[in-house]
Amino acid sequence: xxxxxxxxxxxxxKVHDAxxxxxxxxxxxxxxxxxxxxxxxxxxxxxxxxxxxxxxIVNKFLQKAPSTFKMRRRDDEPDLEIGAxxxxxxICSGTPxxxxxxxxxxxxxxxxxxxxxxxxxxALPNIDIVSCGVPTDVDEHGxxxxxxxxxxxxxxxxxxxxxxxxxxxxxxKELLALxxxxxxxxxxxxxLYLEVSPLSPLxxxxxxADAIIxxxxxxxxxxxxxxNMMGATGPMSLIGAVAQQNAEVVTGIVAAQMVNPxxxxxxxxxxxxxxxxxxxxxxxxxxxxxxGACSIQLAQHYNIPVSVSAFSVASKVPDQQSGYERCFNYxxxxxxxxxxxxxxxxxxxxxxxxxxxxxxxxxxxxxGKRITRKIEVTDEALAVDVxxxxxxxxxxxxxxxxxxxxxxxxxxxxxxxxxRSTFAHxxxxxxxxxxxARNTAADLLKTREPIMEPAAEKEIDRIIQSARK
Amino acid sequence: xxxxxxxDAAAASIVxxxxxxxxxxxxxAVEKGLDPLAMIxxxxxxxxxxxxxxxxxxxxxxxxxxxxxxxMKGVTEILNASIPAEDKKAGAKVLIATxxxxxxxxxxxxxxxxxxxxxxxxxxxxxxxxxxxxxxxAEEFGAQVIGTxxxxxxxxxxxxxxxxxxxxxxxRDKYKTIVGGAPVTERWAKRIGADAYAEDANDGVKKAFxxxx
Numbered sequence: 001x002x003x004x005x006x007x008x009x010x011x012x013x014k015v016h017d018a019x020x021x022x023x024x025x026x027x028x029x030x031x032x033x034x035x036x037x038x039x040x041x042x043x044x045x046x047x048x049x050x051x052x053x054x055x056x057i058v059n060k061f062l063q064k065a066p067s068t069f070k071m072r073r074r075d076d077e078p079d080l081e082i083g084a085x086x087x088x089x090x091i092c093s094g095t096p097x098x099x100x101x102x103x104x105x106x107x108x109x110x111x112x113x114x115x116x117x118x119x120x121x122x123a124l125p126n127i128d129i130v131s132c133g134v135p136t137d138v139d140e141h142g143x144x145x146x147x148x149x150x151x152x153x154x155x156x157x158x159x160x161x162x163x164x165x166x167x168x169x170x171x172x173k174e175l176l177a178l179x180x181x182x183x184x185x186x187x188x189x190x191x192l193y194l195e196v197s198p199l200s201p202l203x204x205x206x207x208x209a210d211a212i213i214x215x216x217x218x219x220x221x222x223x224x225x226x227x228n229m230m231g232a233t234g235p236m237s238l239i240g241a242v243a244q245q246n247a248e249v250v251t252g253i254v255a256a257q258m259v260n261p262x263x264x265x266x267x268x269x270x271x272x273x274x275x276x277x278x279x280x281x282x283x284x285x286x287x288x289x290x291x292g293a294c295s296i297q298l299a300q301h302y303n304i305p306v307s308v309s310a311f312s313v314a315s316k317v318p319d320q321q322s323g324y325e326r327c328f329n330y331x332x333x334x335x336x337x338x339x340x341x342x343x344x345x346x347x348x349x350x351x352x353x354x355x356x357x358x359x360x361x362x363x364x365x366x367x368g369k370r371i372t373r374k375i376e377v378t379d380e381a382l383a384v385d386v387x388x389x390x391x392x393x394x395x396x397x398x399x400x401x402x403x404x405x406x407x408x409x410x411x412x413x414x415x416x417x418x419x420r421s422t423f424a425h426x427x428x429x430x431x432x433x434x435x436x437a438r439n440t441a442a443d444l445l446k447t448r449e450p451i452m453e454p455a456a457e458k459e460i461d462r463i464i465q466s467a468r469k
Numbered sequence: 470x471x472x473x474x475x476x477d478a479a480a481a482s483i484v485x486x487x488x489x490x491x492x493x494x495x496x497x498a499v500e501k502g503l504d505p506l507a508m509i510x511x512x513x514x515x516x517x518x519x520x521x522x523x524x525x526x527x528x529x530x531x532x533x534x535x536x537x538x539x540x541m542k543g544v545t546e547i548l549n550a551s552i553p554a555e556d557k558k559a560g561a562k563v564l565i566a567t568x569x570x571x572x573x574x575x576x577x578x579x580x581x582x583x584x585x586x587x588x589x590x591x592x593x594x595x596x597x598x599x600x601x602x603x604x605x606x607a608e609e610f611g612a613q614v615i616g617t618x619x620x621x622x623x624x625x626x627x628x629x630x631x632x633x634x635x636x637x638x639x640x641r642d643k644y645k646t647i648v649g650g651a652p653v654t655e656r657w658a659k660r661i662g663a664d665a666y667a668e669d670a671n672d673g674v675k676k677a678f679x680x681x682x
Contacts (some may be wrong), residue, residue, distance in 0.1 A: 025514075040585065094651070094652070096651065096652045096653070097654065106656050108656045108657075134622050134652045136654060136656055140622075140623070143622065143623070164621045164622070164624075165623060172522055199572055203572075205572045229575065231532065232575050233575050274579075275531075276532065277524070277527040277530060278527075278531075278532065278669060278670070278671060279670045279671075280669050281576075281651070350594075351651065398566065
């Protein structure tokens with residue numbers, strides 16, 4: 001599919017120019033000496049405590065970022081091709097709450113939820129990358145190590161974790177080396193990426209800034225994920241917020257490429273906004289989708305992989321509102337041509353994780369994959385001769401070999417849970433999609449396939465223990 | 470007695486978000502030797518209370534609330550200067566800070582404005598504030614409520630440290646504590662022994678009123 005464009009080429013260049021102006025004239029701030037030193041030793045300048053990034057330096061290092069990289073699945077399924085605009089769906093991170101699978105009521109997210117949502121993500125055919133909520137029953141020491149380990153031992157799909165510092169990086173590297181058979185093997189075929197958040201507007205706090213450098217040194221694929229809020233930590237105008245956000249992402253990418261040219265990176269801008277009547281942070285439609293689509297076009301302009309928040313909504317339950325909100329955000333990303341759709345299975349502005357919603361999101365993603373599949377305009381597909389045959393023989397298309405062939409080849413999207421039966425059949429249970437999705441989630445969680453060998457499990461326990469000390 | 474027109478002008482200047490007019494009214498009151506306390510309570514406060522109501526009803530946007538709160542702060546400073554020390558009456562005092570290690574404070578700014586609009590006296594310590602500094606300033610300021618915010622799972626610990634330090638210093642019963650921030654939950658508040666969890670700015674004001682009753 002050719003990407004649907006929200007901005008013209010000239011407009012994309014104009015946003016890029018604004019980005020360069022922001023970086024060259026306003027610059028960024030950071031409390032990390034290492035980060036400042038890195039930028040300054042690579043041609044940036046310090047003025048009034050801010051680091052100014054000249055346009056030629058920005059353009060030079062942006063070009064060093066790879067346009068694609070693979071993320072390995074640790075089973076027999078094909079690797080993920082990040083950068084190929086295939087559109088992979090990723091579980092939401094940072095959720096402190098969950099809708100309980102049995103009661104449907106909101107409660108605190110626990111480590112068991114991370115385990116179960118990872119297993120559910122593993123079982124769902126169109127959830128491609130797992131991520132983690134905020135378990136409230138995990139000790140602060142060894143927190144990230146526990147999260148990473150829990151995901152990797154419950155799925156063979158790639159994982160992604162937003163990090164706040166590199167305090168636990170040594171243990172995470174130990175986990176990765178254990179599973180990959182060495183860090184070199186991991187760097188060759190990564191199955192995890194970590195994300196760091198600049199602080200809007202244009203600030204790189206000490207620990208995250210150091211993290212950008214240390215992840216690049218370790219060769220771990222890195223995402224840059226600022227989350228500015230229109231009218232609060234970014235301009236009220238959507239495209240202004242996109243430009244500022246782009247400047248923040250670009251700075252992180254440039255810094256990572258200065259440390260380790262060719263490091264796989266992902267642009268993960270999240271332009272959000274606040275409810276100006278209450279102050280609540282919103283990740284809702286349609287502006288999150290629209291801003292995401294504009295950011296995707298910028299990433300395409302740079303030829304760098306991109307992720308946006310496609311599944312996020314303000315709705316508190318998996319209802320109609322949750323459905324239409326996520327569809328508007330998702331479709332913007334889909335039409336623009338995105339690599340990673342984030343926030344799958346989320347509700348309430350990425351604050352609630354929901355098992356049933358994750359099942360529904362896998363369904364939405366499969367429809368998205370159908371929509372973005374290229375329409376092959378061949379003589380065979382145009383089927384003029386088949387039409388002639390049917391009309392002349394006064395038969396129907398049902399008898400045609402052409403029909404059987406295209407049907408088998410997947411011309412029609414096949415639902416996993418959507419009901420498309422007759423009314424009478426549906427009426428036997430009279431189930432809503434939310435109920436059905438919840439039941440599907442419960443069924444999928446009943447079976448449990450071990451992902452790791454017992455010896456590796458034991459070794460993981462040891463690494464978690466050492467991180468907790 | 471202050472002329473009703475003067476009080477109305479004071480209230481209106483706040484509701485109309487007119488900084489120049491508000492300061493002009495305040496200065497005029499000082500020049501005329503009008504009772505500054507009455508100017509605040511029967512004039513400007515009527516305006517800011519109306520602003521708070523409008524915001525609660527969804528008729529006023531947050532940036533408008535913030536500018537009203539700023540104007541209120543400005544005129545209060547002008548009038549306060551002419552209040553004799555023995556007449557100064559304190560409203561409920563709230564200290565607000567983002568905990569150590571956490572540099573996020575946009576949400577906290579909203580909370581500060583809303584507390585101001587509801588007549589609280591607020592001391593905002595800013596972001597990345599060490600535990601002992603929060604306690605030291607709370608003592609100095611004479612706070613009744615301490616509100617802390619944390620946006621990161623790694624900095625939530627700071628809210629726990631504050632509870633522990635207050636207990637250790639034997640000051641825990643002196644203050645009401647409220648915790649907030651995206652990863653913070655009711656469960657966390659209970660676990661660390663905070664008095665309340667506030668989901669958003671409005672909730673924070675409600676919880677503060679409830680705790681102080």
